[in-house]
Amino acid sequence: MGGTALSFDIQKSIQILERTPAVVRAMLSDLDPAWTLAHEGPETWSPFNIVGHLIDGEETDWMGRVRIILGDNPDKRFAPVDRFRHLEVAKGKTLAELLDKFATLRAANVAELKGLDISPAELALTGEHPAFGTVTLEQLLSTWTVHDLGHIAQIARVMAKQYKEEVGPWEAYLPVLHR
Amino acid sequence: MGGTALSFDIQKSIQILERTPAVVRAMLSDLDPAWTLAHEGPETWSPFNIVGHLIDGEETDWMGRVRIILGDNPDKRFAPVDRFRHLEVAKGKTLAELLDKFATLRAANVAELKGLDISPAELALTGEHPAFGTVTLEQLLSTWTVHDLGHIAQIARVMAKQYKEEVGPWEAYLPVLHR
Numbered sequence: 001m002g003g004t005a006l007s008f009d010i011q012k013s014i015q016i017l018e019r020t021p022a023v024v025r026a027m028l029s030d031l032d033p034a035w036t037l038a039h040e041g042p043e044t045w046s047p048f049n050i051v052g053h054l055i056d057g058e059e060t061d062w063m064g065r066v067r068i069i070l071g072d073n074p075d076k077r078f079a080p081v082d083r084f085r086h087l088e089v090a091k092g093k094t095l096a097e098l099l100d101k102f103a104t105l106r107a108a109n110v111a112e113l114k115g116l117d118i119s120p121a122e123l124a125l126t127g128e129h130p131a132f133g134t135v136t137l138e139q140l141l142s143t144w145t146v147h148d149l150g151h152i153a154q155i156a157r158v159m160a161k162q163y164k165e166e167v168g169p170w171e172a173y174l175p176v177l178h179r
Numbered sequence: 180m181g182g183t184a185l186s187f188d189i190q191k192s193i194q195i196l197e198r199t200p201a202v203v204r205a206m207l208s209d210l211d212p213a214w215t216l217a218h219e220g221p222e223t224w225s226p227f228n229i230v231g232h233l234i235d236g237e238e239t240d241w242m243g244r245v246r247i248i249l250g251d252n253p254d255k256r257f258a259p260v261d262r263f264r265h266l267e268v269a270k271g272k273t274l275a276e277l278l279d280k281f282a283t284l285r286a287a288n289v290a291e292l293k294g295l296d297i298s299p300a301e302l303a304l305t306g307e308h309p310a311f312g313t314v315t316l317e318q319l320l321s322t323w324t325v326h327d328l329g330h331i332a333q334i335a336r337v338m339a340k341q342y343k344e345e346v347g348p349w350e351a352y353l354p355v356l357h358r
Contacts, residue, residue: 005217005340005341005342005343005344006213006214006217006341006342006345007345008342008345009213011211012211012213012214015210015211015214016210016214016338019205019206019210022205023202023205023206025205026198026201026202026204026205027198027202027331031194031195031198032190032191032194034185034188034191035185035191035194035195038184038185129348132347132348132349133348135347135348135349136347138345139345139346139347139348139349142342142345142346142347142349143346143347143349143352143353145339145342146339146342146346146349146353146355146356147353149335149336149338149339149355150335150336150339150353150354150355150356152206152331152332152335153331153332153333153335153336153339153355153358154332154355156328156329156331156332156335157328157332159195159328160324160325160328160329160332161184162184162185163184163185163187163321163322163324163325164184165184166185166186166187166317166318166321167318167321167322167325168311168314168315168318168321168322169308169311169312169314169318170311170314170318170321170322170325173322174322174325174326174329175329176325176328176329176332176333177325177329179332179358
């Protein structure tokens with residue numbers, strides 16, 4: 001990493017945020033449920049669960065926290081995230097419905113984010129995270145971006161692991177099977 | 180995993196193989212070079228390098244080995260893979276050109292694979308891997324599938340790590356930054 005890592009850049013972050021729904025759709029749309037419902041074992045998430053979790057983030061997490069940081073209310077405390085809400089979000093829904101819902105919510109949130117036209121000074125404004133204490137808007141937006149990429153990597157990894165035995169000796173050359 | 184893992188299924192494998200070009204395009208097309216040329220440090224690959232490597236696999240690795248296993252020549256030895264050929268593949272090319280080339284090559288290879296109409300009995304036929312010795316067609320096709328998913332995960336991870344410091348205390352909640 002060192003000198004090669006990006007510094008935070010809101011435009012470059014938005015580039016990632018706005019393409020995630022298309023990435024997840026390209027990965028999962030019309031794919032056999034043997035892939036989309038597969039997981040890594042008890043208490044782990046399937047691609048289907050992950051899309052539900054991404055929807056939950058759009059509804060309850062990211063932009064809500066941006067609004068707290070930038071808003072007039074002096075109480076800057078974030079509500080804790082409910083890591084099980086994705087189950088409720090997805091109840092009775094097909095994957096196709098979830099993919100559409102995520103795309104719609106994300107598009108609206110990115111439009112709102114762009115409309116805020118956040119200045120460099122505003123990036124240093126803070127909120128109160130229930131576990132970490134004071135965090136900046138820049139850290140929140142960086143986390144939103146990395147969170148997307150982490151779940152894209154997770155979807156690919158969960159599906160890859162379904163063939164852990166099937167690859168035979170090649171397992172040694174496929175680090176994704178050991179993460 | 181246990182009872183939840185898929186058994187090898189050629190149709191389900193083709194579902195992954197045929198969508199990878201669209202996934203990689205959705206992730207990288209028109210993205211700022213600060214993301215697409217980013218890497219994890221010396222001797223590691225950028226998303227740009229990875230697309231070159233995927234092209235190399237289409238040209239020299241996967242289908243060539245399928246043909247060796249299924250063909251009439253009794254010499255079933257695979258040529259070793261040149262892990263640096265991607266540099267030559269990509270020389271002077273833009274990322275857009277590489278994404279197009281990968282899509283074209285993959286479409287042709289998947290069409291050829293489908294046309295082979297591989298039977299369950301043929302999946303047990305073997306080739307000779309330069310490091311592992313005897314491997315089956317099923318293991319080769321499983322590996323091709325997992326290889327795609329591993330590189331999709333890698334692209335996401337490499338980009339995520341560019342914000343490793345920018346996320347501040349959230350680093351603790353983002354395992355993709357520690358892989």
